[in-house]
Structures are given as C-alpha cells and as structure tokens.
Amino acid sequence: MKKLLFVLTLLLLASCASQSTIHTPVDPLQDLTRQVVLAPESVQYPIYWSEYLKSPQSLNSLEAQGRYQAEMTALETGQKSCAEVNWQEVTQLNSISLLPHLSATECYESIGNDELASYHQNIFNFIARGILSTRRGDTYYSAYEVASWGDAEDLLNISGFEILDSYFEFAASRSGLYRVYNIRDPNNGKVRKIYFDNNRFLHRLLDIQYPFAGLSDALYKNILLPLADSDYSALHAVGQVQEAEGNFQQAEQTYLKAIGMGSLTANISLGNLCLEGNSTKFAVDECAQLFVAAADLGLQEGKIMLAYITTIGLGIEVDTELTSQLLASAAETLQRGEAEYAMALLLASDQYDMPRADLAAHYLQLSAKQGYAPALLEQAGTHLKDKPGQQKIFTNLISQAAKENYPPAQYYYGKYLLEVADENQSHQGMYFLQQSAEAGFPAALYLRGKIKENGLYQQPQDALSALKDIEAAALRWHLPAQLRMGLFNSRGKIVRTDHDRAYGWYALCAKVNNLDCVTNLGYASALGVGVKQDYQRAAKIYQYAASQGSTRASYNLGLLYQNGQGVGQDLQQAKTYLTQAAEAGSVDAMNALGLLYLSQDTDQLNYAEALAWFERASKHNSKYGFYNQGRMYEKGLGVAANSERALSHYRSASELGHTGASLKLAKAYSAGEITNYDLKMALHYLKLATEQSGNKTIKTTLQKCQKSQYCNQIEVAELISLLSTEE
Numbered sequence: 150m151k152k153l154l155f156v157l158t159l160l161l162l163a164s165c166a167s168q169s170t171i172h173t174p175v176d177p178l179q180d181l182t183r184q185v186v187l188a189p190e191s192v193q194y195p196i197y198w199s200e201y202l203k204s205p206q207s208l209n210s211l212e213a214q215g216r217y218q219a220e221m222t223a224l225e226t227g228q229k230s231c232a233e234v235n236w237q238e239v240t241q242l243n244s245i246s247l248l249p250h251l252s253a254t255e256c257y258e259s260i261g262n263d264e265l266a267s268y269h270q271n272i273f274n275f276i277a278r279g280i281l282s283t284r285r286g287d288t289y290y291s292a293y294e295v296a297s298w299g300d301a302e303d304l305l306n307i308s309g310f311e312i313l314d315s316y317f318e319f320a321a322s323r324s325g326l327y328r329v330y331n332i333r334d335p336n337n338g339k340v341r342k343i344y345f346d347n348n349r350f351l352h353r354l355l356d357i358q359y360p361f362a363g364l365s366d367a368l369y370k371n372i373l374l375p376l377a378d379s380d381y382s383a384l385h386a387v388g389q390v391q392e393a394e395g396n397f398q399q400a401e402q403t404y405l406k407a408i409g410m411g412s413l414t415a416n417i418s419l420g421n422l423c424l425e426g427n428s429t430k431f432a433v434d435e436c437a438q439l440f441v442a443a444a445d446l447g448l449q450e451g452k453i454m455l456a457y458i459t460t461i462g463l464g465i466e467v468d469t470e471l472t473s474q475l476l477a478s479a480a481e482t483l484q485r486g487e488a489e490y491a492m493a494l495l496l497a498s499d500q501y502d503m504p505r506a507d508l509a510a511h512y513l514q515l516s517a518k519q520g521y522a523p524a525l526l527e528q529a530g531t532h533l534k535d536k537p538g539q540q541k542i543f544t545n546l547i548s549q550a551a552k553e554n555y556p557p558a559q560y561y562y563g564k565y566l567l568e569v570a571d572e573n574q575s576h577q578g579m580y581f582l583q584q585s586a587e588a589g590f591p592a593a594l595y596l597r598g599k600i601k602e603n604g605l606y607q608q609p610q611d612a613l614s615a616l617k618d619i620e621a622a623a624l625r626w627h628l629p630a631q632l633r634m635g636l637f638n639s640r641g642k643i644v645r646t647d648h649d650r651a652y653g654w655y656a657l658c659a660k661v662n663n664l665d666c667v668t669n670l671g672y673a674s675a676l677g678v679g680v681k682q683d684y685q686r687a688a689k690i691y692q693y694a695a696s697q698g699s700t701r702a703s704y705n706l707g708l709l710y711q712n713g714q715g716v717g718q719d720l721q722q723a724k725t726y727l728t729q730a731a732e733a734g735s736v737d738a739m740n741a742l743g744l745l746y747l748s749q750d751t752d753q754l755n756y757a758e759a760l761a762w763f764e765r766a767s768k769h770n771s772k773y774g775f776y777n778q779g780r781m782y783e784k785g786l787g788v789a790a791n792s793e794r795a796l797s798h799y800r801s802a803s804e805l806g807h808t809g810a811s812l813k814l815a816k817a818y819s820a821g822e823i824t825n826y827d828l829k830m831a832l833h834y835l836k837l838a839t840e841q842s843g844n845k846t847i848k849t850t851l852q853k854c855q856k857s858q859y860c861n862q863i864e865v866a867e868l869i870s871l872l873s874t875e876e
Contacts, residue, residue: 178204178244185275186268194279198294201245207353210297213242217249231256240269245296247276248303280304284589289320289327290625291556291589292344298328301345309335310343313447314413317373317386318344321626322660324363326351326372328382331413331448333482340449340482360624361653363660381410388418397427405430408442416443417450424463424501433464452479453488457495461503486521489513493524517546522555529561551581559585560593567606575606586618591627594618598630616643623654631658632665639669639678652679664699671705675714684715695726704730704738711745720745720753731762739766740773747777747786756787767798772805779810796824803837811838819866 178200185192201207217239223229236253243249250273257266285291295301305312310332318327328345348368352359355367362368369390376383388403401422407415420439423431431439437458444451456475459468479488489512496509516524529546532539547565550558559581566578582600585593598618604610616637622630635654638647652673658666671690674683688709694702707726710719724745730738739762745751746759760781766774779798782791796817802810811834817824819831839848 176204178206179241182241182244182272186271189271189275192275194275194283197275197279198245201296202349202353206242206244207296207350209242210350210354214246214297214299217243217246217252221252232260236265236269240272244272245276246300246303247273247307250276251307277304277307286343286345287341288556288589289318289325289344289346290591292327292346294346294349296347296350298345298347301328301330301347305330305332305343311335313340315382316412316414317382319369319386319389321363321657323366323369323390324657324660325360325626326368333447338482339484340447341484358650358653361657364653364656381407381412381415384410385412385415385418388415392418392422392427397422398429401428401430413443413446413448413451416440417448417454420451420454421500424458436464449479449483449488450491452476453491453495456488456492460492460496460508461505463501463503484521486516486519486524489516489519490521490524490527493527520549520553522550522553522558525550525553526555526558526561529558551584554584554588556585556588556590556593559588560590560596563593564596572607579606579608589621589625591622591625591630594622594625595627595630595633598622598633612643628658628661628663628666631655632663632669635666635669639673648673648679650679662697664694664697664702667694667697668699668702668705671702675705675709684709686715688715695729700730700733700735700738703727703733704735704741707738708741711741720751724753731765736766736769736771736774739763739769740771740777743774743777747781756781760787767801770805772802772807772810775799775802775805776807776810779813783813792824803834806841808838808841811835811841816866 178197181192181197181200185197206213220229220234220239224231224234231252234256236249236256240249240253250269253269254266254273257263257269280293280295284293286293293301293304295304302312310330313331313333315328315330318329319325320327325348328347330343330345331340332343333340348362349359351368351372352362355362355371357365357367369386373383373386377387378384384403384407388400388407391397391403392400401419404415404419404422408419416439419428419431420436420443422428423436423439424433426433428436437455440451440454440458442451444455452475456472456479457463458465459472459475461467476488476492493509493512493516496505496512498504513524513527517528525546529543529550532543532546544565547558547562551562563578563581563583563585566574566581569575569578579600582593582597586597595618598615600606600608600615601611601618602615619630619633619637623634631654635651635658636642637644638651638654640646652670655666655669655673659670667690671687671694673679674681674690675687676682688706691702691706691709695706703726707723707730709715710726711723712718716722724742727738727742727745731742743759743762743766745753746755746762748754760778763774763777763781767778768774775798779795779802780786781788782798783795784790796814799810799813799817803814815831815834815838818827818834820826
C-alpha cells in the first residue's frame with residue numbers, strides 16, 4: 150500500500166468534484182457521501198460524522214471491517230484481482246474508514262478508471278481533512294475523533310508516521326477513554342504523542358447516552374477488559390486500574406504480561422511501581438532496567454526517568470554527567486525545553502517521597518529559557534500578578550507562552566487581560582481566549598460560553614452559542630461546565646427540562662468529587678427528580694458532602710433533621726448543621742436558623758439569636774432577612790414593637806422582590822393601621838406584589854382598576870386578601 154499523503158498535505162488538499170456512475174444511495178449517510186463527491190464544500194464533516202454515528206453502519210463496523218480485510222486477503226493471495234472486488238459495496242459498508250477508499254482509489258487507478266478513482270479519492274480526502282482540520286491531536290481535549298482505533302492507526306500509517314507504542318489514557322475517574330500513540334515524525338525525527346477520541350462511537354456501540362458510559366464503568370468493563378486478551382494497550386490499562394485500586398502484585402503481573410505482548414509504556418508503569426516500593430519481583434536497584442528497556446526502544450520518558458533517578462540517587466548512584474547525557478539524548482527528539490520541563494515536574498513531585506524544589510526550579514528555568522511554553526506558564530504562576538513588582542514579570546512570561554500557541558497559556562493570558570477590563574486589553578483578551586477555545590481547551594470554552602450567555606465584554610448575548618461552548622467544555626470533563634449543564638437541564642434553561650440528563654451530568658462530576666455536584670445528587674434524591682425520591686439516600690449524600698466541606702450540603706442536611714426526613718427529627722442536629730452552614734456564609738442557613746429560633750413550639754425559642762441571624766442575613770441583602778426582622782418589630786417578638794422600623798425593613802425586603810413584604814406595605818397603607826392611609830401607596834405596593842408573585846388574574850384586575858381610576862379601599866383590601874391566599 151503506497152503512502153499517499155503526510156498530515157500537512159492532507160490538511161491542504163482541495164477536493165475535486167467529479168461525476169460518478171455509482172447509483173444514488175437511498176440512506177441519509179450514502180446520500181451525504183454522494184454529495185461529498187459532487188460538491189465536497191457543501192457538506193460539513195461534523196454533520197457527516199454525526200450521520201454515521203446515527204446509522205446502522207456504526208453498529209456493524211466490526212463486520213464491515215471484516216469484509217474489507219477478507220477482500221484484501223483475497224487480493225494478496227491472488228484469489229481475486231482488484232477489478233473483481235465490489236468496491237461500491239465494500240466502501241459503502243465502511244463509509245467513514247480511510248483504507249477502503251484508498252484501496253479502491255489505487256485499484257481504479259491501476260486499471261485506468263480515472264472517474265471512479267477520483268470518486269473514492271474525493272471521499273478519502275474529505276474524511277482525512279475532516280478528522281484533521283478541527284483538532285490538534287496533541288492532548289486529550291484536542292484529540293482527533295475517529296470511529297475505531299484501527300482507523301487511527303491507518304491515518305498514522307498513511308501519514309507516514311512510525312508508531313512506536315500506544316496506550317490508553319482515562320479521563321475523569323474512568324468516565325472517558327483516549328488512545329494515545331507515541332510516534333516518530335519521519336520529516337524531522339521528533340517523537341511526540343497523538344491522541345485519538347472515539348468515545349461517541351463507543352457509547353453508540355454500548356447503547357448508552359453520551360457521555361454517561363463512565364457512570365457504570367462500561368468503558369472499562371465492556372471495552373477494555375474484553376480487549377485486554379489481544380491488545381497490549383488495553384492490558385496495560387487494566388494494570389493501571391489494578392494499581393490504582395491498590396492491587397500492586399496483580400498490577401505487576403499484568404504489566405509484565407503487557408510488556409511481553411509488546412507494550413513499551415508498560416515498562417514505564419512497572420518502573421514507577423518499582424520505584425514506589427510496590428514491586429515483589431524487582432528490588433529498587435533493579436528498577437532502572439525497566440526504564441532502559443523503554444528508552445532503548447524509543448520512548449523518551451525512559452531516558453528522562455533514568456536522568457531523574459541518577460540525579461537523586463534513587464536505587465542507583467548519583468551521576469550528574471550521566472544525567473546530562475541522558476537529557477541531551479532525549480532532547481534530540483523532543484521539543485526544545487520539553488525534556489528539562491519533564492525533569493522539573495519529576496523533581497517537584499513527591500511521588501517517590503524525594504521532592505527537590507531547588508533542582509526543580511533549576512530545570513524549570515532551563516526549559517523556560519528555551520521558550521518551552523508550559524515552562525513559561527509554570528514560571529508565570531510563581532510570580533503573582535497582583536503582587537507589587539511582580540506584575541510585569543508575570544505579564545511577560547504568560548504573554549510569551551500564549552504567543553507560542555499554547556492553549557492553557559492563551560486562556561490564562563486572555564482571562565487576565567479581560568479582568569484588567571481596559572477596552573483595548575479586553576479586545577486582546579477575547580482574541581487569546583478565542584484562540585484557546587478554538588483549540589478545545591475546556592476552561593476557555595467554558596469562560597467563552599459564560600461570556601456569550603451573559604453578553605459580557607462587549608460580546609453579543611447568544612444563549613445557543615453559549616450552550617454549545619459550555620457543553621463542549623463539559624464533554625472535555627470540565628467540572629464547572631458539567632455542573633452548569635446539569636443546571637441547564639434541571640431548570641429548563643436554554644434546553645428543555647430533562648431531569649434524567651441533569652442527574653447524569655451531576656453524577657459525572659460527582660464521580661470526581663465535585664462537592665456541588667455531589668450535593669445536587671442529594672437534592673435530586675430528596676425531590677425525586679431524575680431518580681426515585683429517597684430522603685434516606687439524600688441524607689447520606691448530604692452527610693458525606695457536608696463532611697467534605699460543602700456549605701449547601703450542611704444547610705440541606707439541617708433542614709432534613711429539622712423536618713425529620715430520611716433521618717429522625719432532631720432539632721439540635723438541625724441547629725448544628727444550619728449553624729455550620731451559616732458560619733460558612735450561607736444566607737439561606739442564616740434565615741433558616743433565625744426561623745428555628747422563632748419556633749414557638751420547640752425548646753429552641755430564642756428571640757435574640759433569631760434577630761441576630763436575620764440581621765446577618767440582611768447584611769448580605771437578603772430579602773428574607775429584612776422581612777423577618779420586619780415581622781419581629783411589627784409583632785414585638787423579643788423587641789419592643791416598632792411600626793416604623795417594621796415598615797423600614799418591609800420596604801427593604803419589597804425592593805429586593807419579597808412578595809409578602811410588598812403585601813404587608815399595601816395592607817398597611819390601605820388600612821391605615823400602622824401608618825397613615827394612602828391609597829396611592831397601597832396600589833403601588835399591591836402592583837409590586839402582583840408582579841413579584843406572577844399572579845396574572847389579580848394583575849389584570851388591578852390594571853382594569855387603575856385604568857378606570859376607580860379603586861376604593863374595600864376593593865384594594867379584597868385584592869390583597871386574594872393575593873395573600875394565592876401566596
């Protein structure tokens with residue numbers, strides 16, 4: 150099979166339209182395929198890819214690949230000539246795969262059928278360009294999206310890369326899965342990693358709504374475990390899971406088996422297990438041999454690990470000269486400064502209980518001097534942007550990193566410029582933020598989404614575009630974005646209300662211990678939205694989140710104890726948790742505590758404490774804090790009755806949107822009981838209360854009343870009574 154194109158060439162290909170003798174397909178995917186041939190610019194690759202995922206073809210991909218392989222075997226063994234292969238059928242079964250179209254192109258070229266060769270070449274170009282043009286492939290968040298890992302290897306081989314090794318990388322506590330290839334670029338001899346993402350395809354095969362397969366650990370249990378018998382990358386991933394779960398001996402055996410199957414990365418993992426003192430087969434002074442094995446076969450991590458252990462003398466003698474030689478050797482095939490940066494990270498880590506901050510800073514400086522963007526960003530972080538004398542250093546470092554097209558640096562620099570809020574800098578900040586977001590950096594996507602959602606920094610408000618960005622960030626495992634998607638779905642904001650999907654988003658970010666998401670799972674269980682109502686389960690979730698420091702969980706748990714829901718009613722426990730939340734700043738808890746202390750039928754009655762908590766809530770502009778103070782002064786609860794102070798607090802609460810406070814004022818002015826009779830003011834507050842409550846019937850009645858300029862005291866009193874009943 151000849152290698153037609155390198156990656157950069159693929160990105161620059163211009164598809165040539167041609168007529169085809171192949172009949173018009175009847176299914177949507179084949180319809181799009183025909184359109185690609187006739188007018189490739191009229192089809193967006195993401196639409197083509199989505200149509201493939203929806204089609205039955207994606208579910209039959211293994212059989213389709215088997216059919217293609219059978220035809221290729223028949224060609225290689227001479228059982229068939231290429232002209233005898235039904236390329237129309239083979240390629241239609243494998244619409245999204247590159248090699249079938251490439252094989253068809255080569256066959257038709259060899260027999261002089263330029264029309265059909267052009268047909269398949271155009272499809273090949275469209276798919277290759279579609280995979281490569283929207284992603285960078287250098288990290289998990291910019292991974293090239295493909296259907297199968299076979300397609301990934303085909304793309305790399307066609308592009309001329311030498312595949313040294315591959316391994317799987319989990320995301321968000323096994324919620325996502327990426328295949329990473331260590332490759333050598335034949336153009337410059339550099340070694341780097343290329344990431345591939347087929348999570349959407351795997352969810353389709355598993356028949357699980359994307360991206361929630363990780364909630365049942367299906368990607369690991371149903372994909373990697375069965376694959377581990379034949380794929381060393383999958384077996385290596387099994388070892389990683391075993392190690393993470395503390396099964397060190399089992400992990401060691403798995404790594405050894407993966408090494409025997411050809412995994413280079415398993416040598417690195419086993420070497421680390423050895424250095425940590427968790428090996429039963431290797432002494433610490435034997436660990437280095439595992440890194441030597443990886444290094445000899447091309448993995449630069451092996452050389453860097455050897456440089457690290459010769460620097461600190463971990464199971465081997467300190468040898469600074471050898472360290473320099475190893476790093477220099479690794480640097481030959483890495484980016485400038487990359488080896489030194491990796492060394493700095495190792496020396497700063499306490500993974501082996503031997504951190505060396507001084508040496509870490511030295512290597513970080515060496516890396517930054519060579520212009521390596523991650524090192525520049527790391528150095529910028531050591532210079533506080535708001536510390537006198539440090540801002541210029543910070544700005545120089547982070548701007549330099551951003552200008553190296555490093556997405557994390559572009560995000561932080563853009564965010565910094567936006568926070569400065571100067572119009573010119575704000576424009577520049579949006580430029581760098583856009584660059585980072587377009588590269589797929591999750592935090593940048595999320596921030597850009599929030600800016601669009603709220604129309605900030607002179608940007609037009611665009612809810613749908615905001616949703617697209619925030620969802621893209623959530624799909625790249627950004628926890629605040631996942632929480633936000635849960636809120637969108639639970640509240641029906643921008644999207645339709647979908648409590649099941651909201652619960653899924655909360656569960657995803659709760660899986661990696663985001664306390665807001667954990668608390669929302671408890672809230673969902675308490676209300677029975679997205680899951681069966683279960684107060685006991687809600688209480689257990691709140692107890693865990695509260696123990697981890699969640700203020701909202703403490704507040705919710707306090708209410709459960711107060712009401713005896715899922716736990717035995719215990720006002721003392723309620724007070725403990727509410728106080729914990731209130732002291733942490735929860736205004737809701739402050740008001741709840743105040744009301745608890747106002748309870749006449751409990752042993753918690755304490756007017757002074759109640760008033761103190763309402764006053765604290767008021768300082769946070771709480772309408773409930775003002776309203777409850779008004780009640781206490783109106784009724785003389787623990788204080789001398791004072792109608793003026795009561796009205797003052799009611800006015801503050803009304804201005805903040807409290808319906809009851811507006812009604813209190815409307816009634817006061819209409820009845821002339823605690824203030825002078827003033828029908829105009831009564832109508833003003835009645836109108837406010839109506840708008841605040843959303844009572845359309847009373848609002849209509851009030852409008853008629855005002856238009857006729859006839860509203861007497863009795864009618865206003867009746868409206869107040871109706872609204873009070875409605876509330």
